[in-house]
Amino acid sequence: MKTTNRSYRGKFRAALERGKTISxxxxxGALVLCSVSVALAQVYGVRRTAVVRGPNTTVVAxxxxxxxxxxxxxxxxxxxxxxxxxxxxxxxxxxxxVGGVYYRPQIYGxxxxxxxxxx
Amino acid sequence: MLKNPRAEQRPVHHCKFRxxxxxxxxxxxxxxxxxxxxxxxxxxxxxNNDPDQLLRQMSxxxxxxxxxxxxxxxxxxxxxxxxxxxxxxxVIEISVSRPGKFHAKSDSTDNARQIFFDGQSxxxxxxxxxxxxxxxxxxxxxxxxxxxxxxxGFTPPLAEFILGDPYGALSKQLKTKAYKGTENIxxxxxHHLSLSADEADSELWIGTDDLLPRKLVATFKNxxxxxxxxxxxxxxNLTPIxxxxxFTFVAANDVEKIEMITEAQMKEAxxxxxxxxxxxxxxxxxxxxxxxxxx
Numbered sequence: 001m002k003t004t005n006r007s008y009r010g011k012f013r014a015a016l017e018r019g020k021t022i023s024x025x026x027x028x029g030a031l032v033l034c035s036v037s038v039a040l041a042q043v044y045g046v047r048r049t050a051v052v053r054g055p056n057t058t059v060v061a062x063x064x065x066x067x068x069x070x071x072x073x074x075x076x077x078x079x080x081x082x083x084x085x086x087x088x089x090x091x092x093x094x095x096x097x098v099g100g101v102y103y104r105p106q107i108y109g110x111x112x113x114x115x116x117x118x119x
Numbered sequence: 120m121l122k123n124p125r126a127e128q129r130p131v132h133h134c135k136f137r138x139x140x141x142x143x144x145x146x147x148x149x150x151x152x153x154x155x156x157x158x159x160x161x162x163x164x165x166x167n168n169d170p171d172q173l174l175r176q177m178s179x180x181x182x183x184x185x186x187x188x189x190x191x192x193x194x195x196x197x198x199x200x201x202x203x204x205x206x207x208x209x210v211i212e213i214s215v216s217r218p219g220k221f222h223a224k225s226d227s228t229d230n231a232r233q234i235f236f237d238g239q240s241x242x243x244x245x246x247x248x249x250x251x252x253x254x255x256x257x258x259x260x261x262x263x264x265x266x267x268x269x270x271x272g273f274t275p276p277l278a279e280f281i282l283g284d285p286y287g288a289l290s291k292q293l294k295t296k297a298y299k300g301t302e303n304i305x306x307x308x309x310h311h312l313s314l315s316a317d318e319a320d321s322e323l324w325i326g327t328d329d330l331l332p333r334k335l336v337a338t339f340k341n342x343x344x345x346x347x348x349x350x351x352x353x354x355x356n357l358t359p360i361x362x363x364x365x366f367t368f369v370a371a372n373d374v375e376k377i378e379m380i381t382e383a384q385m386k387e388a389x390x391x392x393x394x395x396x397x398x399x400x401x402x403x404x405x406x407x408x409x410x411x412x413x414x
Contacts (some may be wrong), residue, residue, distance in 0.1 A: 044319045044337055074393075107243045
């Protein structure tokens with residue numbers, strides 16, 4: 001009978017081990033599946049707010065969207081042409097001019113932006 | 120006193136474990152009974168009130184469609200509109216052919232543009248200005264969306280809903296999910312979910328019958344004035360016949376090719392601009408770039 005009890009215990013331990021193994025496999029599987037999904041830097045097409053932190057990790061400012069992508073355009077770039085612009089072709093490339101200032105169009109953040117150039 | 124001769128033969132430890140075995144068997148039977156009862160319960164009473172389960176079901180429904188097309192009426196508050204600081208109403212038509220093609224056409228009051236992705240390249244066409252840019256982007260829709268996001272700093276409108284695993288993309292952002300009951304949205308009975316995330320709190324309405332997204336209102340709580348994005352989904356077709364040609368941009372003669380600027384290039388330009396002293400950058404004072412407080 002001792003043998004029978006040992007056999008029960010053995011079976012119970014084996015079942016326990018199997019359960020643990022299944023749990024581990026499930027956990028690893030879940031982690032792998034999670035890592036496959038896409039982590040976007042945007043929420044519904046809107047750039048996440050870039051939080052600027054001060055020296056004591058306190059939030060001192062939050063950047064807001066200026067163009068698609070949420071980052072502020074550097075000086076010299078504009079998201080929309082001023083009124084009254086006209087298109088000109090210089091050396092086969094299209095530029096826009098208004099008030100003596102020339103702009104070259106580029107696509108940034110999925111939209112057209114304009115960079116100021118000297119011609 | 121009569122004694123059972125067989126009982127004497129039984130070892131003591133056997134009797135000791137008998138109640139334990141009985142208890143174990145009883146627990147197993149109780150568990151089995153509980154499980155069978157749970158399985159017998161109609162799915163509607165549990166799953167339909169579980170926001171996570173509803174999100175999964177919506178995700179599965181979208182992911183299972185090899186081809187799909189839908190329309191979105193999107194309203195963006197001014198603070199979320201790129202550079203213009205005016206609210207934007209746009210009608211967006213999206214067509215998807217899994218695993219590697221999509222097309223999005225956006226018509227707003229002052230701009231019409233299209234995004235083409237055919238598994239090999241991404242093209243942005245500014246229909247209003249007759250300009251386009253193309254960049255090599257190879258892979259599935261999920262890979263393309265991730266690359267576009269990383270390299271070019273944007274995603275197609277409401278990209279979360281066209282990915283292979285919308286649940287994965289949405290749930291990564293979410294902190295809490297709550298079921299708010301049913302509501303009628305544009306004549307369609309919908310489950311109303313309230314979703315909270317670091318960046319935006321969202322209300323999502325999912326059709327009770329078709330489990331498709333019907334409306335989304337996202338409030339960007341970290342932005343000044345808590346601006347909102349509102350998207351109303353319609354014209355769902357999970358079996359559209361889509362011509363492969365629609366995913367590849369072919370430029371007309373009067374359309375000019377321009378450069379597509381990467382996020383890195385723009386950051387570099389910004390760094391140069393911030394490093395340069397005002398005197399060395401005569402454009403700085405004259406350039407009409409609008410910047411908001413705190414930027």
